[in-house]
Amino acid sequence: MRNFLAALLFGASALAGAGAAAAQNGPLRIEIDQGVIEPLPYAVPDFIPETSAASEFANQIARVIASDLSGTGLFREVPASAHISKVTGFDNPVKYADWKAVNAQALITGAVSVNGNRLTVRFRGYDVFAENELGTGLQFTGTTEGWRRMAHKVSDAIYSRITGESGYFDSRVVYVSESGPKNDRRKRLAIMDYDGANVQYLTNSAALVLAPRFSPTGDRVLYTSYESGFPQIHVLDVGKVQRKILSSGDGIMSFAPRFAPDGRTVVYSQTQGGNTDLYSMDIATGAKARLTSAPSIETAPSFSPDGSQIVFESDRSGSQQLYVMPVGGGEARRISFGKGRYGTPVWSPRGDMIAFTKQNKGRFHIGVMRTDGSEERLLTASFLDEGPTWAPNGRVIMFTRESQGSTGRALLYSVDITGRNLKPVKTPDGASDPAWSPLQQ
């Protein structure tokens, strides 16, 4: 109850402090943790094609940027139909009065050129009411087929300049693609851009796969596969789509693998004699160490970003709760004390929060709390929400939402850690167990 009240109070204070989107006599700024109510209006006219082959990208890049920015709920696009000015040259002076007249507080202009399969994007951001540039213009170069990534990089730069936080648009999500009815569900690993574009399948659906996780650099994925008939840990090189089985031992179940921040160690659950405990394994040598030894279920580990601690779930108290222990094992401290059951803890990439799944009175919630368990806030409620994953900037959470009944289906959703901007993430089929990559390099 105390936690629930705290959540309500937080909500109220967030509302009271909101609306600071654009104090017109100060610099253009959104304070993300203030729970923005009034999104900041911006314009992003089509980019200028500087070579003939660039024309097909000039409009699409601007559209992806608009989708990124407006998709955050922090920004609102002033549509092209309302624009008074046309941007005809990237280096032409900006007619601020025309953008003020349509109340575009930020303006993004850009130019695209294509040379062979090389695509170059230049852009500038403007604070319209202050009549100056938002930072200096930047240029990104890549391949034409990677044009969406360059649009995301522009969005990340704009987002970062206005919010003061790093962005999350040039990132990917690995997840489990689901098809078929509930009692004949086919699952395969898929990877996509954070916004659902460029879906690629990494496994076929011959073997059940569960709960993928990226390596700290995003180049490898750990997951659980039933290929051998028993759940075992696999690691997959995303670029080459090469797989390797990490766990061994006929008939020994291993699951819930996660990379340590060093990318060399894996922590996972292993079941023997019906008892599930946490182990760590050195990927190169295969050397294992047992981290917990309780007769209860210990699973769903997650490292603190500094690699010193592990948060995990255990039902040693009689019901699923969250615990934090040193990375090498040892005494675990319980951090969840609210009503109900707590599972699937995931440490924020900023290190300041832990996201979790909470089950109470037949409902599921995604929530966040401080790493000591204080300031619990529930962000969602439904028949079945589970498995949060953090955007690389620690401001947005993606999770699985499954609908009820015989036609029940799993889909991905995202929500801000303020609880705002809850929305589905577009996937071609059913989808579950998302894991967000770090920002791409």
Place this chain on the structure above:
Amino acid sequence: MSGLKLALAAVAVLGLSACGTNPWNDDLNSGGGSAGAGADALDPASPAYFQQTVGDRVLFAVDQSNLSPAAQATLQGQAQWLARNSDYVVTIEGHADEQGTREYNLGLGAKRANAAREYLISQGVAGSRIKVVSFGKERPLEICSDETCYSKNRRAVTVLAGGLTG
């Protein structure tokens, strides 16, 4: 869960027993625990007899892995059958209903399968003949989202596998 609710749920199960057949029945587990038509005609040494007459599965209470008296009786029957048909090995598959997070349910299914395994061993079946695997909530038999289905999905199924002697 009160006794009254349980009783109502049981009535509902009986009332609905004819429907809810599922398409996921192309393996040895399709039988269901109790006898179907023609059960007496089955060869007592056949896998079909094991599935349908002995009963190949036991059910569990919400978030529990202890064996009810009914479950123990089924497992006694399984142990006797396995004693008579000693060239079979088994894999016990533990399952959970959808009311729980994925990885926790893998652990829970493993506890259920292991509880059945330990009981079979206590009844004289060699441990070397019994493997366990958990599917958590990944393989529901019944697909509605209420207790009538959940109660059938919280199960440990003893699956007969390749004979020891081939």
